[in-house]
Amino acid sequence: MKTVVVRNITRADSNAVGTLGAVGVATAHEAFGRFGLMKTYMRPIYPGAQIAGPAVTVLAQPGDNWMLHVAVEQCQKGDVLVVGCTADNTDGMFGELLATSLRARGVKGLIIDAGCRDVKALQEMDFPVWSKAISAKGTVKATLGAVNVPVVCAGVNVEPGDVIVADDDGVVVIPKKDAVETAQKAQKRHDDEDGKRKQLESGVLGLDMYKMREPLEKAGLRYVDNPEDV
Amino acid sequence: MKTVVVRNITRADSNAVGTLGAVGVATAHEAFGRFGLMKTYMRPIYPGAQIAGPAVTVLAQPGDNWMLHVAVEQCQKGDVLVVGCTADNTDGMFGELLATSLRARGVKGLIIDAGCRDVKALQEMDFPVWSKAISAKGTVKATLGAVNVPVVCAGVNVEPGDVIVADDDGVVVIPKKDAVETAQKAQKRHDDEDGKRKQLESGVLGLDMYKMREPLEKAGLRYVDNPEDV
Amino acid sequence: MKTVVVRNITRADSNAVGTLGAVGVATAHEAFGRFGLMKTYMRPIYPGAQIAGPAVTVLAQPGDNWMLHVAVEQCQKGDVLVVGCTADNTDGMFGELLATSLRARGVKGLIIDAGCRDVKALQEMDFPVWSKAISAKGTVKATLGAVNVPVVCAGVNVEPGDVIVADDDGVVVIPKKDAVETAQKAQKRHDDEDGKRKQLESGVLGLDMYKMREPLEKAGLRYVDNPEDV
Amino acid sequence: MKTVVVRNITRADSNAVGTLGAVGVATAHEAFGRFGLMKTYMRPIYPGAQIAGPAVTVLAQPGDNWMLHVAVEQCQKGDVLVVGCTADNTDGMFGELLATSLRARGVKGLIIDAGCRDVKALQEMDFPVWSKAISAKGTVKATLGAVNVPVVCAGVNVEPGDVIVADDDGVVVIPKKDAVETAQKAQKRHDDEDGKRKQLESGVLGLDMYKMREPLEKAGLRYVDNPEDV
Amino acid sequence: MKTVVVRNITRADSNAVGTLGAVGVATAHEAFGRFGLMKTYMRPIYPGAQIAGPAVTVLAQPGDNWMLHVAVEQCQKGDVLVVGCTADNTDGMFGELLATSLRARGVKGLIIDAGCRDVKALQEMDFPVWSKAISAKGTVKATLGAVNVPVVCAGVNVEPGDVIVADDDGVVVIPKKDAVETAQKAQKRHDDEDGKRKQLESGVLGLDMYKMREPLEKAGLRYVDNPEDV
């Protein structure tokens, strides 16, 4: 691997980013054909945040947050910082001071496949983080990694500039070349849900609304009146 | 396994359900002789909910929520939907739309040995869910399972109509034939705790209140004044 | 192992305890040279609490909370109770009644390498607990352990009287003989952070504030303009 | 739960048991419609064993193997002992002496949702065990459970007399009422595999043998010559 | 994601593949600068195999092995099949029949971020597999994925044609563009180890052979004669 920092990256279309952030992770993930979801161990450090932005990526050594400091300079307003590690790690590579620095540059949040600390302070300053662990374990600044190269974060390959969408349901990555099309599909799904919700609220069954009765029968589902008839 | 839906199930006594829901999981579990507790990975998606109700059960294929749609029609006011899977799974098999449909039928909550999504919306509509994971991963509707057959959910066998009690401490299952007796014992335990709480608040030691000093001495517990006397 | 209760223990310096509690886990851990942190599976049962105090220690059998009752009597105002087990266990060995008893003696909180129950009631009475699990599983009172002997709790050896610091970032143990020196270093780190925070808020980069550019260059970090230059 | 020992149980058809044991777990599981498989954490303590037999069941308290001693007396030649626990546990509840006793009664092996010890001796005496863990942790004999009641073991409900099939691929449970039909289907699958194996060995592709090309095309699979055509 | 099969891929240099396979995973991984190692949960289903080959990649849906059948046709003699999933899965997606088919085409082995079954038969036919789990759970053939697109497998991004090296220590991925250089470095490391081994066997200390005494002293390591001097 090259220990390198790439200065100029192409960021995903900003309108698409806006749309994807508004519909949230579940809808964006469905619209992209159910790909790109990070592993479910990635959890927000506090509930309620919902963000989207192009990724600035960091490949870090476990227990070493040197490259996070390097990455700050490469971030622009609206970006989301994404950190992958070369080996499994839960150390607290990120805390209040780095968040203060990212906040000063307009960064929306952090996605880190490792640990995070100062979680109370981060919630007070409303800087959202999705991480694998919460840990006070401090880190060294000793070994190089890279910034703005492709990284695997929580099971998903992230290219610099890809759209990151994150909320209470998790984190999804939409490649920048697919952002516009996915955003359109996501918006359509989102709009369609309103009608469905109203029908279901009124007591219409999904069985009828989705016309499932016939395919269920064809697949062989059998109704019986009582347990002893099974 | 039969791919079947059982329409008529016997539900546990409703007074017993009410009592067990009021005393909560820890007391109900103790009253039932410390059996029936689901594994501790079953966690509420938001804190504070406490429910009880007879189980409508679903046996689902991993990553496939078809049978949840089927199950909605079998639910009555006050029921709790319980979903077991044929293999380990964390996909988000349940979300806002299904919750809207269950809410319209008066269902109190969901227990699912798999994933849940739309957790923010579910909290806003106050529809409580206890799940193994939070995941935006969408599911297909392709393979049959069964409704209202016995299912193993998070390590416990659940028969349709059994009492499900769920709160911040977890989920316990009381078989319907044991519900009335367990509810009585639970109420008694609950009532007894008030007196104990008051004694302990006043500074009485559990050692004395529970008369433990003698059995401890008999078991061989030794008191020494200083570490070097050990 | 001796099944023994040690009555008189030496507690860490109370001023040091106060300082370490005020700066919190991350800073205390750094000040102690990044040692003494419990495993990250130790989580608060509700967010926001921050405590410090000398440890009263319990070595318990899995699924048996008899020794917790014995330990209550050995606690003084300001202490933190620390429970280790002889084997992995997630049972709910601690709940509202024991908390009531500890509260009556002025104990600040509990650290338990096992499960906890009654979490809603504990939050309402604001008695903080850091545990490995939340579980309603009740426990027996059948086998002896020990009180105020050294115990391993979540990967760290704790001697009676050592300082326990716990907050949303986790739990750290500072040996009592190191408490005063660590508290001084921790206070200094804490004071230094204010200045750094202000600089970072104003947009100064950590790269410059920490003078990292030269060591990064020496280590071989290379900047390129575009992805194709990598 | 009742603390009871049931003396007379109905065992699954012995011919069916023989067939299922001969075809092994994967084929038996497929023949039963892909149900009944225990969780994958159940692993043989040494490779190579393959057994089948009717279940004698034990519900045990964690860390307590009293009921295993009780269960020995209920075992007959050809049985498989199945142990479920009332809470997660990895203690070594079973070892060489109990195996000697079971061997004397002709029991074929043990399935235990907890730990096992003396694994070297067990391999030397060729007494196969499938367990959740290997652990030297000893257990007490203090609390009652039950023998020959339904138990949940590694996620599957086991009724006394059900067929247990176990080999290097894991453990599957076939209810006794389904044993004969499942054995027939399993034998047929097994016989069919020989022909398939020969075709595949000769270089015929599964794509052709299973006639997958058309359904794949219908489902939308597209072939391109080069990566840049994607 | 595109549901596509790429027919022509560029495979890594075959001499480099040979060298990397001969030195094994640990040396290849060191030679590549300690990158590219799959997560440690990837284990061989039986000990002793050591392989290397260019990757043919499969992106599969969890619990669905349809694309594995498709991939067989794209494999050449010497290849290694690599399977990533769109969500965490442990189902037994691969067994004896697929292995027979791959063996007929000269494929060296399988790397699968999911489950494997028929492990006894696979060992008997000496077809090595590195997997996340062993599971008899059967799979469907219902949903498309892709063949010969980049996939994330056990935390590492794999491009078609990249070198896969696998042995008892795990699995490492060397990108095809880095294969020749890495193979040269790996061979050199391998050759150097012989001399070191001989020195160490003769009793020379690593402290002296690696000239560590001075840097250790500079770093502040202190020697004391007795525990009480610490």
Added chain:
Amino acid sequence: MKTVVVRNITRADSNAVGTLGAVGVATAHEAFGRFGLMKTYMRPIYPGAQIAGPAVTVLAQPGDNWMLHVAVEQCQKGDVLVVGCTADNTDGMFGELLATSLRARGVKGLIIDAGCRDVKALQEMDFPVWSKAISAKGTVKATLGAVNVPVVCAGVNVEPGDVIVADDDGVVVIPKKDAVETAQKAQKRHDDEDGKRKQLESGVLGLDMYKMREPLEKAGLRYVDNPEDV
């Protein structure tokens, strides 16, 4: 923590070490009152080894094996090297070269709460290792730890010179001050087992041999003839 190497340690009585090694882990653990067992994730890298020896201890930083090289010099014939880490780690901190060096000094084996690599070579040279993981991940030599200070390894506090017993059942630690007494008790248990084994082989039930029938009846165990009598 002090970054220090202690040169002179007191080793446990060598006769006791011999006895404990001969009886193995399960018996030693029972003889010590069921304390001192390391967590069950500590597994031998190959089956069949059984060792005992006084501990030389290492406290290492995660991903850094510098102190292992330092520790070699402190080892004597018959010792067992024990490595604890300051944070969870699975990197391959130990391999063939270090084993060669330890072998040259007569060290019997390694216990490491982290990863191990070169497992095939280690088995060929018959140098046994009990570790948390197998991983090819290489390590740096950058940060000091300590040698021959107390370390927590896999949940147990180990003092230099304590007896380590390890076999296929796991690893147990007997403090050196308790070694002689524990060895005597262990020998007695071991001798007693022969007689029990013979009785059980002859078909005597444990129920009778251990005289359990009366206490079981007193505890309330009930025998019924048929399932419907429960």
